[in-house]
Amino acid sequence: MRNADRIHPEWQHREVGEKVMLHPLNGLPVKRFEPGREIALEGWGSFSVEPLRWGGSRVVCRGEGHINPLYRAYYVGFLELPHFLMERRMLLGIKQRVEQPGAR
Numbered sequence: 001m002r003n004a005d006r007i008h009p010e011w012q013h014r015e016v017g018e019k020v021m022l023h024p025l026n027g028l029p030v031k032r033f034e035p036g037r038e039i040a041l042e043g044w045g046s047f048s049v050e051p052l053r054w055g056g057s058r059v060v061c062r063g064e065g066h067i068n069p070l071y072r073a074y075y076v077g078f079l080e081l082p083h084f085l086m087e088r089r090m091l092l093g094i095k096q097r098v099e100q101p102g103a104r
Contacts, residue, residue, distance in 0.1 A: 005097060014039065059094060061087060 004011075012035055014020065019027035020041060032040040040046035045063035052058060 012036075059091060061091070 014030045014033040016030050016033065018030050020030060020039075021027035028041040028044050030039065031042045032038060032046065036049065038046055038048040043064065045061060048060045048062070050058045050060055
């Protein structure tokens with residue numbers, strides 16, 4: 001998956017069930033989509049933009065919980081830390097691009 005430095009009009013509409021390619025060989029189906037507000041991917045979680053009272057906004061990432069205890073243990077043990085580091089860097093990159101002059 002690559003970072004985008006501009007808004008891509010062709011990415012601004014998704015159909016429920018459509019695959020979002022996270023890698024050239026694999027993607028996840030869209031579970032929910034509300035343009036400019038939220039995208040949720042099956043088996044992963046969602047990104048939501050929530051407006052704040054004083055005029056800004058907040059990006060919120062929510063992951064899906066895993067019911068299977070064995071998979072949950074595997075996820076926490078082997079995937080949680082790298083995933084946290086990747087997601088943190090991704091969100092900081094989004095923040096940097098949004099806050100640069102002329103970004104909107």
